[in-house]
Amino acid sequence: MSRTYLDYLNEKAMPHMWCPGCGNGNILKALLAAFAALDLDPRKTVVVTGIGCWGKADDYVTTNAVHGTHGRALALATGIKAYRPDLTVVALMGDGDCATIGGNHFIHAARRNVGITAVVANNHNYGMTGGQFSATTPAGSRTSTSPYGHAEEAFDLCELARAAGANYVARTTVCHYRQMEKLITEALAGEGFSLVEVMTPCPTYFGRLNRRGGPPEMWRSLKEEPGLRTGCLVKASRPSFEARYAEIQKAARALTGEERDPDAR
Amino acid sequence: MSPVVFMQGNEAVVEGALAAGARFYAGYPITPSSEIAELASRRLPAVGGVYLQMEDEIASIGAVIGASLAGAKAFTATSGPGFSLMQENIGLAVMLEVPCVVVNVMRSGPSTGLATKPAQADVMQARWGTHGDHPAVALAPWSVQECFSLTVAAFNAAERLRTPVFLLSDEIIGRMREGVTLPEPGSLELVERPAPTGPAAEYRPYRPGPDGVPPLAAFGGPYVFHATSSMHDEMGVSANDAATAASVISRLVAKSRFALDFLPGPEVVRSAETGRGCRPGEPVLLVAFGSSARSARQVMLDHPDHPMTLFRPRCLWPFPEKELSALLADHGAVVVAEMNTGQLLLEVERVAAGRVPVAAALRSDGEIITPEQIWETVREVARRPRPAAQALGWKEGGR
Numbered sequence: 163m164s165r166t167y168l169d170y171l172n173e174k175a176m177p178h179m180w181c182p183g184c185g186n187g188n189i190l191k192a193l194l195a196a197f198a199a200l201d202l203d204p205r206k207t208v209v210v211t212g213i214g215c216w217g218k219a220d221d222y223v224t225t226n227a228v229h230g231t232h233g234r235a236l237a238l239a240t241g242i243k244a245y246r247p248d249l250t251v252v253a254l255m256g257d258g259d260c261a262t263i264g265g266n267h268f269i270h271a272a273r274r275n276v277g278i279t280a281v282v283a284n285n286h287n288y289g290m291t292g293g294q295f296s297a298t299t300p301a302g303s304r305t306s307t308s309p310y311g312h313a314e315e316a317f318d319l320c321e322l323a324r325a326a327g328a329n330y331v332a333r334t335t336v337c338h339y340r341q342m343e344k345l346i347t348e349a350l351a352g353e354g355f356s357l358v359e360v361m362t363p364c365p366t367y368f369g370r371l372n373r374r375g376g377p378p379e380m381w382r383s384l385k386e387e388p389g390l391r392t393g394c395l396v397k398a399s400r401p402s403f404e405a406r407y408a409e410i411q412k413a414a415r416a417l418t419g420e421e422r423d424p425d426a427r
Numbered sequence: 428m429s430p431v432v433f434m435q436g437n438e439a440v441v442e443g444a445l446a447a448g449a450r451f452y453a454g455y456p457i458t459p460s461s462e463i464a465e466l467a468s469r470r471l472p473a474v475g476g477v478y479l480q481m482e483d484e485i486a487s488i489g490a491v492i493g494a495s496l497a498g499a500k501a502f503t504a505t506s507g508p509g510f511s512l513m514q515e516n517i518g519l520a521v522m523l524e525v526p527c528v529v530v531n532v533m534r535s536g537p538s539t540g541l542a543t544k545p546a547q548a549d550v551m552q553a554r555w556g557t558h559g560d561h562p563a564v565a566l567a568p569w570s571v572q573e574c575f576s577l578t579v580a581a582f583n584a585a586e587r588l589r590t591p592v593f594l595l596s597d598e599i600i601g602r603m604r605e606g607v608t609l610p611e612p613g614s615l616e617l618v619e620r621p622a623p624t625g626p627a628a629e630y631r632p633y634r635p636g637p638d639g640v641p642p643l644a645a646f647g648g649p650y651v652f653h654a655t656s657s658m659h660d661e662m663g664v665s666a667n668d669a670a671t672a673a674s675v676i677s678r679l680v681a682k683s684r685f686a687l688d689f690l691p692g693p694e695v696v697r698s699a700e701t702g703r704g705c706r707p708g709e710p711v712l713l714v715a716f717g718s719s720a721r722s723a724r725q726v727m728l729d730h731p732d733h734p735m736t737l738f739r740p741r742c743l744w745p746f747p748e749k750e751l752s753a754l755l756a757d758h759g760a761v762v763v764a765e766m767n768t769g770q771l772l773l774e775v776e777r778v779a780a781g782r783v784p785v786a787a788a789l790r791s792d793g794e795i796i797t798p799e800q801i802w803e804t805v806r807e808v809a810r811r812p813r814p815a816a817q818a819l820g821w822k823e824g825g826r
Contacts, residue, residue: 175664208646210493220653221665226646228496229655229665230489231519237486241493241501244477245451246647249497267489270482407477414472 164201167194175221181289183369183377185336185362186216189283192339193252194223196347200250207250210239212259214290216283219254233264236271239278247277247404250350257284261317262297268319272326275354276403281346282319282357285364293367304371319359324396329354331396335361337385338392345394354402361390429608436574436601437462437504440530440594441470443578444502446615449528450476451499453490455483455509458542459598460532463504484509488516488529495525496654498645500582504530508539510549510556517591518557521679523654524633524641526585526620528578530594532601533717535793544793545598547717548767553593554744562682565593565744566691567716571605577741580691583618587689588682589640595743597766599718599795623650634661638685639678683745691741693750698727698735709759710734711805712783714751714775716743718795719764725798726805735805743771748778755782760808764788764801784811 171194180186197207207225211217213232220227230238235253243251253260260268260282271278287305288294295305295312298319302311323331330352332345342360349356363369363380374380434442440463444452452467454460468478477494481487484505491501505513510531520527533549535541549556553565564584566577578594585592623630623642632652633641641661644650653663658675660666698710713735715723720739727735738754740747755761760783763772772787779785786808788801 204651205649206647208497220655224651226651227653228493228523229653229657230492230523231515231656234485234489234516234519237481237489237516238493238496240479240481240486241451241453241490241495242497242646243493244479244490245494245499245501246497249647266482267486270486407472411472411475414469415475418473 165198167191167198170194170197170204170224172222172224178222179218180215181366183363183365183380184215184289185360186219186283188336188339189216189281189342189360189362190219190222192343192346193281195343196350197225199343199347200350202250206248207252208239208242209252209254210235210242211254212264214256214259214288216254216256217259233259233262234267235259236264236267236278236280240271240274240276243277243404244407247408251278252350253278253280255280255282256289257282257286257298257319258288258296261319265297269322269326272323272328272355272357274403275327275329275400277354279346279349279356279358282359283362284319284359285362285368287364287368289364289367293364293371303368305368306371320357320391320395323355323357327400328357328396329398329400329402330356330394332357332394333359333361333390333392335384335390335392336363337381341392348394353405354400429610431606431608433604434571434607435462435604436568436571436596437532438466439571439574439607440504440578440596441466442609443575444528444582445470445474446575446610446612447500447579447582448617449500449502449582450474451491451494451501452477452503453479453481453487453494453501454503454505455481455487457506457509459534459601460504460506460530462601463530463532484512485516488513488520488527491527492516492520492523492525495527496523496646498647500526500586502528502530502582504532506532506534507536507549510552514556518559518561519656520591521557521561522656524589524643525591526589526643527591528581528585528594529591530578530596533595533597535791541793543598545718545795546766546791546793547597547719548770548791549595550743550765550767550770553595560676560680562590562680562686563593563744564588564590564683564686564690564742565595566741567595567743568600568741569717569720569739570600571603572607573741574600575607575609577691579615579617583616584686584690586620587618587640588686589620589643590682595717597717627651631661632663633659635678639681687745687747693741693747694737694739695750695754696724696727696737696739698731698733709757710736711809712754712758712761713737713764713801713805714761714771715764716740716771719766722796722798723764723801726801729798730802733805746774751775751778755779758783760811761785762788762801762804762808764796764804766790766796784808
C-alpha cells in the first residue's frame, strides 16, 4: 500500500503560519507528494531546516525533523548523511538561510556532492524578520533595509550550485506545481547533492514594498516572468561524498587490518 | 598488562575518543589542535567511522550535532578562534539535548593572538560562551594520561547528560609527550545515551527520565522524532508559553549540578604526602588546573618544608565548590595560578567569600607560569593576616 502526501503531513499542526499569497504551502505539498511518489519511509527520512518562513516547515512533517540554527541546516544535514548514508536527508531553506547567512555551507555542500536534497524557497527577501534584503534580492529593489533601492547584485543560486559541483540543479516556481513535484522527486531519487530552487512570492513584504500588487498579481507575473530559466538545469553523475568515503573506509580497513593504525606504535 | 606508550596529548585525546566509542569527527584545522584532526582522519575510517573536514568551525559543530542525532558518538577539536565560532551551535546542542564532545586546546588570545602559545583564558567562555541560560560541563587534563582518561569521561558525561561537554586542554598539554598507560580494550566503563523503550508511537523525545534526562533515539531507527532549537514541549514541538520555558530552562541548567555526582572530582595533594611532613601552622592552598597545575605541583616539590596543598579541579564546570570550601578552614591562604588575567580566580573568590586571603599568580603573555612566580605569590600571601571568621559572619565549614 503506497503512501500519499497526507501520510507525511502533520495535520495537527495545521493551519500553517504562512501569510495569504505565500507559496510555501504549495512547496510543502509538492515536497510531501514527492516523498509519497518515492514511498519514503518516515523513519528513514530526515527533514532539516534552518531559520525563516520556509524553515518552519519541519513543524508540518511526520518524518524525522530537526530545526537548527540560521544558515546551518546543510551543516547538520551533512553530519546526518555522512554518518547514515542510507537515510534520505532533505534541507529546507529560504534564500536568506541558504544563500546569505548559509552561503558558505551551500557552496561546500554542493562541492562535496554530499547526498542532500536542498529545496530552497526564494522570495527575494527575509520574510520572517520583516522584509529586509537578502543575497537574492534583485539590484534596485526596495526592501525594509533598502528603502532607496538595493545597491547589490543578486546571486543566481542555480549557477552557484552548478559551478560548485552539484549533481542535480533545477529551478521552478510555485506557479508550476506539476513541474515542482517532478523536479523535487527527481532530486530526491538521485545521488549526490541536489538543489531545487523554487521561486515564490512574498506579497506581505517584497510585493508591497515594490508595488507588485497583491497575491494574484504577484503569482501571475511570477508565472509569466520573462527570461526565468526553469526545469532541470544540471544532471551529472559524479560519485557522491558518501560513495567516495565508503571507498576510503574500505581502503583504511584494508591498510590497517584489525583496527590498527598504519603507523602502529 | 596494559601497554605503556609514549604519546602526545592531542594524540591521547583521539585514542581516548576512540576508546570511548567515538565514530564521528568533524572539524577545521587550527593550531594547536590540528594533530587531533590528523589522527582522527587516519583512525576513524579504519574503524568504520567518519572524518569530515568542514568549511569552518560553525559547520564542524553543526555536522557533529547532526551525526550525534543519527546515533554517533561525535566530537570536534579546535582552539580559541574556532571555539568562538562554535558558540552558537553549542547552544543548539544544549537546546536539542545532543551529546557531543568539544575539545578546546587553548591558545593565547584575544583573536588570533599568539597562535602557537599556550593560555588558559577560555575558562569563562566555556561556562558562558553561548547565549542564554544553560548548563556547562568542562574537564581540564593536566597530563597526557588525563588527555586520554578525561576524554573518555567527557564522552561518558555527554552521553549521560545529553549535553555538549568541553575538554579544556592547552597548547602545553596538547603538544607535550609523556608515557601513557592505555587500558585494555573492554576494561573502560563506558556510558551510552539513555535509549527510549516502548512503542514508537508513544516516544516523547523531551520527556525527562528519572534523572531529568530524556531518552534519545537515533534518526533512522524505529523511533521517529522532531527536535527544534526553539523552545519546545515534550514532543519536541515549538511551544511559546512561559510555563514550558521555565521548566525546560530549569531542567537544562540542573544538568550541571547533577553532573557533579559522577564527574571526575578534584585532585587534592597535600605536601605531607611528599614524605617531608608539614611545618606547624596553616598551609597555603594552591588552586590550579591544566599545565599551570604542573608548575604549582613543582612549587610543593621545590619547597618541601613549606606546607602547601594543591587543589586541582579536573572538572572546571560545574566548579567543585563543596570540595574547595571544605579545605578552606584548614588553610591560611589561597593562591590561584592560571594563564589568564583571573578567571577561575573569580570562582575561588566567590567560594572563599572573604574567609581566607586569596592571591593570584597570573600570566597572560603566552608563557607558562613558572614555579618561581607561584612561590613568590605564596610567600607574599602567607604574610597576610587571615580575616576573622566571626567578623565576616561566616560559620566555619558551611556556606
